[in-house]
Amino acid sequence: MGIKRIHVVLVVLRLDVGGMERYIANLANGLSRDRFRVSVICLDGIGAARRWITADDVELIELGLRSGNSWHAVTAITDVLQRLQPDIVHSHNWATLLETYFGARRYGEAIHVHGERGTVLGSNSCGPLKRKIRAATMRWACRRIALTTNAYCVAKKVTAITRSDLSRIHVIPNGLDPRYPNDQLPEMRASTRQSLGISRDELVFGSVARLSTVKNLELAIRALAAARPTISEPVHLVLVGDGPCLAELEQLAMAHVDAVTVHLPGHQWDPWPYLAAMDVFVNCSHSEGMSQSMIEAMAAGLPVIATDVGDAFEMISRPDAAGIVVAPNDELALTHAMITMANASMRRSYAAYAMTRQRDVYCLRTMVQGYEEMYTTIATKS
Incomplete structure (x- = not known):
C-alpha cells in the first residue's frame, strides 16, 4: 500500500x-x-x-x-x-x-x-x-x-x-524557471524590436506590470525623458501590461514624445519576447511584496532599477548588485540610475549577477x- x-x-x-x-x-x-x-x-x-x-x-x-x-x-x-x-x-x-x-x-x-x-x-x-x-x-x-x-x-x-x-x-x-534557453533570446530580441520599430543599437528600458496606480509607471516616463539629454543614443520605454492607468500613460507618453518613445503593447501572455528586447528592467512601484516580474527580468539576464519597496533591496543588492535601488517616487534618483544604466559595461556587470542570483535563490x-x-x-x- x-x-x-x-x-x-x-x-x-x-x-x-x-x-x-x-x-x-x-x-x-x-x-x-x-x-x-x-x-x-x-x-x-x-x-x-x-x-x-x-x-x-x-x-x-x-x-x-x-x-x-x-x-x-x-x-x-x-x-x-x-x-x-x-x-x-x-x-x-x-x-x-x-x-x-x-x-x-x-x-x-x-x-x-x-x-x-x-x-x-x-x-x-x-x-x-x-x-x-x-x-x-x-x-x-x-x-x-x-x-x-x-x-x-x-x-x-x-x-x-x-x-x-x-x-x-x-x-x-x-x-x-527561465521560459526560454539563453541561445533563443538574441533571435527573440531582434524580432520583437523589429515589431516595435526599434533598431538593434537603440537603448530600451521597460517593465512588465499591471498598469495601475501602485505601479507608478508615470515616474518611469518622466525620469527617462529627463535623462534623455545625457544619453547619446535614442531611448525607448516598453510598458507591457494593461490596466486602469492606460489612458493616463498614453497621454503622458504623448507629452514627452520628443524625448522618449513609449510603447504600450498591452497585456501579453508571454512577456519574455519583450523582456528579451529590453536592456534594463524598471520597477517604480509605491508598494510591493516580492515582484514576480523582477524575478522574470533577472532570469532573462536584465539589470534592474527598482524602488526601495518590499524586498527589492534584498533581491538585487545582496550580496552583490544586480541593479540599482532608488527611493520610492524619487524622480531625480531614478533619472540618475537610468543615466548610469546607459553605460553598456555597467549593464553587463549588473546583468551577470542578476541571472546568477535568480538561478541560485529565486x-x-x-x-x-x-x-x-x-x-x-x-x-x-x-
Missing part, C-alpha cells in the same frame, strides 16, 4: 492575470504528485489565468461569490471542503482569510495555512476604522492558524498586525521545495 498523498487546496479570490496567480499556477503545477494532490478554489471566478495551470490533475472550483464577507460564503467553502476532504487548506490574502478560516473550522479535518503577499489587510484605500477592524480580526484569526508569505517585508507587516512571533511565519520567496524548484517541506511538516505535526 502506497504512502497517502497530502491533499492541498489553494484558495484565491480569482485567477486573474497577475504575479500571485502566476505563483499559484507554478505551485499547483510543480508540487510532487508522488507526495501531493492539488485543488484550487476560486471564491469569485476562475479567470483568464487558468491557462497557466497546465497540470491536468488539478481540480479548479469556481464558487461565484462576490466581494464582502458572508455566512453564505462560509457554507459554500465548507461544502466544497467536505467533498474534497483535504489535509491542508491554504488561503491567500485578506479577501480569503475569514471565509476560509470558518469553512475549515466547520469542516474540521484540515489544517488552515494563510499566506499574505504584498499589501496586507487588502486595499490601502480603505479607511482607518475599517483597517483597524480588519487588523483586530486578522490578529484573532492568525493566532490559530499557520502563516506564510513570499517576502520578509510582508512577514514584518504580518507580525506587527498579528503581534505574533516572526519565527511563526514561513517565508518562502517566489521562484521561477528558481522554481527552490520555491516548490519550500512549500513541500512546509506542508509536510505541518501535516506531520497534526
Whole structure:
C-alpha cells in the first residue's frame, strides 16, 4: 500500500492575470504528485489565468461569490471542503482569510495555512476604522492558524498586525524557471524590436506590470525623458501590461514624445519576447511584496532599477548588485540610475549577477521545495 498523498487546496479570490496567480499556477503545477494532490478554489471566478495551470490533475472550483464577507460564503467553502476532504487548506490574502478560516473550522479535518503577499489587510484605500477592524480580526484569526508569505517585508507587516512571533511565519520567496534557453533570446530580441520599430543599437528600458496606480509607471516616463539629454543614443520605454492607468500613460507618453518613445503593447501572455528586447528592467512601484516580474527580468539576464519597496533591496543588492535601488517616487534618483544604466559595461556587470542570483535563490524548484517541506511538516505535526 502506497504512502497517502497530502491533499492541498489553494484558495484565491480569482485567477486573474497577475504575479500571485502566476505563483499559484507554478505551485499547483510543480508540487510532487508522488507526495501531493492539488485543488484550487476560486471564491469569485476562475479567470483568464487558468491557462497557466497546465497540470491536468488539478481540480479548479469556481464558487461565484462576490466581494464582502458572508455566512453564505462560509457554507459554500465548507461544502466544497467536505467533498474534497483535504489535509491542508491554504488561503491567500485578506479577501480569503475569514471565509476560509470558518469553512475549515466547520469542516474540521484540515489544517488552515494563510499566506499574505504584498499589501496586507487588502486595499490601502480603505479607511482607518475599517483597517483597524480588519487588523483586530486578522490578529484573532492568525493566532490559530499557520502563516506564510513570499517576502520578509510582508512577514514584518504580518507580525506587527498579528503581534505574533516572526519565527511563526514561513517565508518562502517566489521562484521561477527561465521560459526560454539563453541561445533563443538574441533571435527573440531582434524580432520583437523589429515589431516595435526599434533598431538593434537603440537603448530600451521597460517593465512588465499591471498598469495601475501602485505601479507608478508615470515616474518611469518622466525620469527617462529627463535623462534623455545625457544619453547619446535614442531611448525607448516598453510598458507591457494593461490596466486602469492606460489612458493616463498614453497621454503622458504623448507629452514627452520628443524625448522618449513609449510603447504600450498591452497585456501579453508571454512577456519574455519583450523582456528579451529590453536592456534594463524598471520597477517604480509605491508598494510591493516580492515582484514576480523582477524575478522574470533577472532570469532573462536584465539589470534592474527598482524602488526601495518590499524586498527589492534584498533581491538585487545582496550580496552583490544586480541593479540599482532608488527611493520610492524619487524622480531625480531614478533619472540618475537610468543615466548610469546607459553605460553598456555597467549593464553587463549588473546583468551577470542578476541571472546568477535568480538561478541560485529565486528558481522554481527552490520555491516548490519550500512549500513541500512546509506542508509536510505541518501535516506531520497534526
